[in-house]
Amino acid sequence: MNTTDYLLELGQDQAIALIDGSKSYSYYDLKNASACLAQELLAVGINPTDRVGVIGANSLFWAAAYLAILKIGAIAVPFPVTLTASELQTRQNFVQCKAICVEKRYYQRLQGGLTTEARLIFEDSLKKSEGVWWATLPTYGDEQDDAVYLFTSGTTARPRVVRLTHRNIQANTTSIIEYLELTSADRVMAILPFHYCFGTSLLHTHLRVGGSVVLSRFLYPETMLDTMEKTHCTGLAGVPSIYQTLLRNTTFPKRELKSLRHIQQAGGKLQTVLIKELIAAVPQAKVFIMYGQTEATARLSYLPPELLHTKLGSVGQGIPGVTLSVINESGVAVQPGEVGEIVARGDNISPGYLDEPEANAKKFKDGALYSGDLATVDEDGFIFVVDRKDDFIKSYGHRVSSQDIESGVLEMPEIVAAAAIGLPDLVRGEAIRVYVTLRAGSELTPEQIIAHCKPRMAHHMVPQSVVILQNLPLNENGKVLKSVLRQQAIAELEAQEKGAEACVASPELSI
Known part of the structure; x- marks a missing residue:
């Protein structure tokens, strides 16, 4: 099944899909915008398996472009808006996007990195949406086909390009929905950028269940918190740096946030003292401590909230459909207290990096992902990450x-x-x-x-x-x-x- 069709299958046309400031967009609006951009891409000669870049902040334009690219069987390549022109040029020279959907406000700063060969599509195209019908668009793409190329975080080295298939995205999305118990009533605050796999997972999961996504930035945390209250967000997701700031440098611990029912934390280890503060700050919400990698689409494990007090510091066990093990250098499962490397198997595991056979040989072996993260297990099989090898x-x-x-x-x-x-x-x-x-x-x-x-x-x-x-x-x-x-x-x-x-x-x- 095509991933765009999978993501939009359950959303009701009149239901709200995205909230951006004072504007709300229904699923009908999102489909219409996506159809418009899909037509634009087809008109400039984009074919299945062609690579199409996306440059922009979290917005209707970004979401519509992403869905349009996947809908026509092309490969979406999200670029961070924080890149310099030279950094963008380096990445574009490697991935060779045939077209790039780019917000005008970033064009002037980045135009030096936009190759003349790539066709550019701006948000003005959304104004041409009248008369374009979602149902008439052709659908391409097999589950095994590449759907998205994501750049790794690059915290310790230059970023690599992770290949994600339609099957990878759908498998991980289904798993996350299952353990978070998401429904169409859920509305998540999305301050994580959509070009980051954690941010993209928020878009994937909430569109799939017919829920909604509130678009905001973390530049002004208090404004973001005001927006959460105003829009009655049921979910919040963040990396450690976000929760560190919220807990110790904002009014977050003093706010009631009555609608909030679940919190997601991944993207690195949140220290146990801060997990305790987080639990105390939002007693009405379930706190999900999670672990993942871009090479696993997004998520690999989670700790059930009811075990936070007995397994504090653990990232839990594999999410539905994922098998995790911790092995020593001989490939043998470690005993409780011993340290080894986390290895993952599941339908969400990437087929590998783009054009990097040596790195693939080390990271992906026999369908398994060798994470590079060192961990130990307890007597119940719960995983405790010790550190990155390089750290x-x-x-x-x-x-x-x-x-x-x-x-x-x-x-x-x-x-x-x-x-x-x-x-x-x-x-x-x-x-x-x-x-x-x-x-x-x-x-x-x-x-x-x-x-x-x-x-x-x-x-x-x-x-x-x-x-x-x-x-x-x-x-x-x-x-x-x-x-x-x-x-x-x-x-x-x-x-x-x-x-x-x-x-x-x-x-x-x-x-």
């Missing part, structure tokens, strides 16, 4: 989880967010540095943070230095870019070493 710190001969350090630091309520990295050190192997952001008005010092850690952590886990920042560097999906912090810190160390060498070489500078 472990080697301190005094010990392999230290950066997440364990961050968890200890975040016990201090004045800290909003924390990121721990390791830096080269002759004595320690790697010296632990923690970057933090603070509540507005806080006067907490690095020395106080280190003093908090010393009696609570083993010697090899205590930060050697703490740096207070106004904001942590985030990628376009809201994930902390530890690679940027490492690069900046190492550059600073190298500059200091050169300065020391200059002092030794120049007697007039010596003390």
